[in-house]
Amino acid sequence: MPPRPPDPCSCLAIRKAARHVTQFYDARLAPSGLTTPQFSILARLRHRGPSTINELAADLVMDRTTLGRNLRPLERDGLLAIAPDPEDRRRRALTLTAAGQDRLATARPLWQAAQAAFDARFGAEASAALRATLATLVATDLGCPTAG
Template sequence: MKRPGDPDLAEYMACADCFCLASRQAARKITRLYDGHMQKSGIRITQFTILSQLMLRGEMPIGKLAGLLGMERTTLTRNLTPLEARKWISIKAGDDPRARMIAITAQGRGAVRRGFPFWSEAQAHVARLLGADGEAALKILASRSLG
C-alpha cells in the first residue's frame, strides 16, 4: 500500500538498468565460466589470478597486491588463507613488521602451470562472447579511475 508522500514506483524504473547491478551480474557470470573451465585443474579462477600475479610480479606486501587486484585488503586476506594452507604461497613479516609480504612458492608455480591451459580456454571463450568491442570496453573500464 502506498503511503502519503511516497514517490510513485515508476520513478524507480531507472534502477532496472543500474550499471552497478549489470557489472556485478556480468562479473559473476564470467567468474562461473572461468571456474567451469578450470575445475579440472583443481584451482579456482580467484586463486589462479592471485597466484599468477605473484608469479609475474614477485613478492609484495598484502596491501600492494590488494590494490593491484582491485580487492579490499580483508577480502584478499580471506582468499590467501586456503592458498597458504595448500603451501601455494608464503606469508612473512616485511621490513616493517606491520606489513606482511606474500610470495608464491614452487607448489604455487606448479598450480599456475597446471591451471594455465584451462585459463587459456576460458580466456578465449570469454573473448569470443565479448567480441572485440566488448573486450576493449571492459579493459578501458577496468583501467579507469571512476572516483
C-alpha cells in the same frame, strides 16, 4: 538466450556481469583446483614478485578482508607463503612457492582455453573493447577509498 534489458543501476549490472564471467572461468579452471580469484592472485604474484598484502589488494582492487579469505586456502595448500616483510616486520609479505608455480603451470592452459572460449562466444573485438572499457573504469576516480 536473448539479452535482458539493461539494468538501470551500473553497480548491479557490473556485479552481475562479473559473477557471470567468473562462473564461466571457474568451470574451466576447476580441474586445476583453483577458483578464478585464486588463479588471479597467484598469477599477479608471479608477475609482481613478492608483495605485501596491501600492495596486492591495491593491484587487484580488492579489500584486505576479501583478499585474506582468498589467501588462507592458498597458504594452507602451500601455494603461497605469508611471512613478516623483511623491510617492515609490521607488514605481511606474500611469496609464490614452488608448489604455487607448479599449480599455475597446470592452470595456465585452462585459463588460456577459457580466454579463447570467452573471446569466441563474446567476440574477440568486443572482448578487447570490454577490457579497455573496464581498465578505464578502474582508473576513473570515483571518489572512493582505495583497496586496503
